[in-house]
Every structure is written in structure tokens, then in C-alpha cells.
Amino acid sequence: MKIAIIGAGNLGLSIAKGILNSNGATTMYLTKRNTAEIEEYSNYGNVTITSDNREAVKKSDIIILAVQPSQLENILESTKDLLTDNHVVISTITGFSIAKMEAILGSDYNIIRSMPNTAISVGQSMTCICSNEKGKKKIELAKAIFNRMGHSMEIPETQMQAATVICASGVAFWMRLIRATTQGAIQLGFDAKEAQELAMHTCSGAASLLIESGSHPEAEIDRVTTPKGCTIQGLNEMEHQGLSSSLIQGIVASYEKISRIKENQL
Numbered sequence: 001m002k003i004a005i006i007g008a009g010n011l012g013l014s015i016a017k018g019i020l021n022s023n024g025a026t027t028m029y030l031t032k033r034n035t036a037e038i039e040e041y042s043n044y045g046n047v048t049i050t051s052d053n054r055e056a057v058k059k060s061d062i063i064i065l066a067v068q069p070s071q072l073e074n075i076l077e078s079t080k081d082l083l084t085d086n087h088v089v090i091s092t093i094t095g096f097s098i099a100k101m102e103a104i105l106g107s108d109y110n111i112i113r114s115m116p117n118t119a120i121s122v123g124q125s126m127t128c129i130c131s132n133e134k135g136k137k138k139i140e141l142a143k144a145i146f147n148r149m150g151h152s153m154e155i156p157e158t159q160m161q162a163a164t165v166i167c168a169s170g171v172a173f174w175m176r177l178i179r180a181t182t183q184g185a186i187q188l189g190f191d192a193k194e195a196q197e198l199a200m201h202t203c204s205g206a207a208s209l210l211i212e213s214g215s216h217p218e219a220e221i222d223r224v225t226t227p228k229g230c231t232i233q234g235l236n237e238m239e240h241q242g243l244s245s246s247l248i249q250g251i252v253a254s255y256e257k258i259s260r261i262k263e264n265q266l
């Protein structure tokens with residue numbers, strides 16, 4: 001696959017790392033206005049660093065857009081004459097609807113809208129995707145690309161904002177939970193490094209249990225909670241303090257915020 005990543009910033013570079021780690025591209029173009037910061041990527045034999053988006057589009061089949069929302073329109077305008085039937089345009093831009101992209105490009109091109117998260121750099125992103133009418137036949141290709149770097153799910157575009165909160169912002173939410181657990185572990189006597197190791201591997205193991213068994217979280221909780229034991233004591237105290245409620249309220253607040261962003265109107 002010949003892949004161009006237009007906008008090699010935080011997310012664009014995370015995607016580049018994920019693709020490189022999974023040997024997912026025959027050639028890759030990474031574009032950025034000032035390329036000095038990403039020169040190191042040219043050490044990979046198949047990667048070209050450039051500030052020329054037109055060259056990247058011309059020489060690639062899969063165009064991954066990872067610029068800030070305000071930069072997208074100009075980029076689409078300045079490259080649209082190069083697009084062909086073979087191109088698959090994959091946007092990662094938060095809040096930029098397919099209708100808005102079609103208003104610039106027209107509806108004759110394969111357009112995929114995606115919401116990966118930053119764990120894509122380590123091959124563990126939960127990525128939600130949807131497409132325009134024309135792009136429907138490319139959804140499986142897009143899923144195959146993202147499945148190399150984690151897990152993907154096709155969703156209706158109307159759920160994209162909710163997916164942004166749960167999957168993209170979700171990385172930050174889980175980080176805070178891991179940090180809080182780490183702080184608790186330090187209070188119980190572990191040093192900071194040990195505490196983080198215990199917290200993150202326990203978190204990863206808990207998620208793996210659900211992924212591999214397919215069981216419900218409460219079923220796994222029942223396996224851990226000894227009657228009159230320490231787990232139920234801790235869990236109930238967390239709930240008295242509003243653990244589940246604060247998480248749900250935070251998720252809803254995040255969703256309300258993203259829903260207020262003007263560009264999100266479909």
C-alpha cells in the first residue's frame with residue numbers, strides 16, 4: 001500500500017509509527033509544513049518526508065488526513081484535482097463531517113472518516129470508521145489498515161462524536177484512572193516506578209480478561225470479591241464516593257462539549 005499521512009503531528013506520527021511497526025506500507029509519505037522535526041523518519045527506507053502535499057497525494061493510494069480541523073479545507077482544495085477513483089481519503093479530523101468533505105471534493109471519491117486513538121502508535125488503537133456512499137466498498141480495506149494497528153468498528157456517522165469521547169478522549173480517561181491507582185499504590189508503600197508497573201499491567205490484564213473471555217465485567221468482579229473481603233470493601237467505598245457516577249457524568253460532559261462544536265453539525 002502506498003500511504004500518505006498529511007499532517008505528521010501528534011496523531012499523524014502515531015499512525016506512522018503504527019504502520020511502520022506493522023510493516024503496513026510499501027511506501028509512505030509524511031508531510032508537514034516544517035519538516036525539520038520529522039527528518040529522523042527518512043531513515044526508514046520506504047519513507048519520504050516532504051512539505052509538498054501534492055507530491056504525496058500523487059504518489060500514494062491511501063491519503064490519511066491528520067491536520068487540525070482549520071487546516072483541512074485548504075489542503076483538500078489544493079490537492080483535489082489530483083484525486084482519482086483509486087484514492088481512498090481517510091480523515092482523522094475531529095468534527096469534520098463527510099458532508100463537509102463532499103462539499104469540497106464532491107461525492108465521486110472514496111471518503112472514509114475515522115476516529116483512531118493515540119494507542120495506534122503501539123498497535124492498540126480502537127478505531128471507529130464510517131464512509132460516504134462511494135467509499136462503502138473501501139470500508140473493508142480501511143478496516144484492514146486499522147486492524148493492523150489494533151481493532152476497528154464500522155459505525156454510523158451520527159455516532160462519531162460519541163466514539164470520539166469513548167475511544168479518543170477515552171485514552172486520557174483511562175490514564176487518569178491508572179494514575180490514581182498508582183498514587184494509591186504509592187500510599188500503600190510501593191515506590192513510584194513499581195506502583196505504575198502494578199497499575200498499568202493490572203489494567204491491561206483486566207481488559208484482556210474481558211476481550212478473551214467475552215464475559216461481563218460484573219462476572220469477573222464476582223470472581224474477585226470474597227464475601228466480607230477487602231475487594232468488596234474497597235469497591236463499595238469507591239461507589240459511595242461516586243466512582244461509576246463520576247465517570248458517566250464525565251463522559252456525558254465530554255459528549256456535550258463535542259456536540260457544541262460548530263463543525264460537528266452533520
Ligand SMILES: NC(=O)C1=CN([C@@H]2O[C@H](COP(=O)(O)OP(=O)(O)OC[C@H]3O[C@@H](n4cnc5c(N)ncnc54)[C@H](O)[C@@H]3O)[C@@H](O)[C@H]2O)C=CC1
Pocket residue numbers: 006007008009010011012031032033034053066067068069071075092093094115116117118168169
Ligand atoms: N483521535 C485522537 O486521539 C486524536 C485526534 N485528534 C485529531 O487529529 C487531528 C490532528 O491533531 P494533532 O495531531 O494533535 O495536531 P498537530 O497540530 O500535532 O498536528 C497537525 C500537523 O499538521 C501539520 N500541518 C499543518 N498544516 C499543514 C499543511 N498545510 N500541510 C501539511 N501538514 C500541515 C502541522 O505542522 C502539524 O504537525 C486533529 O484534527 C484532531 O482533531 C487529535 C488528538 C487526538
Ligand SMILES: O=C(O)[C@@H]1CCC=N1
Pocket residue numbers: 094164168169
Ligand atoms: O480533546 C479533544 O477535543 C480532541 C478530540 C479527541 C481527542 N482530542
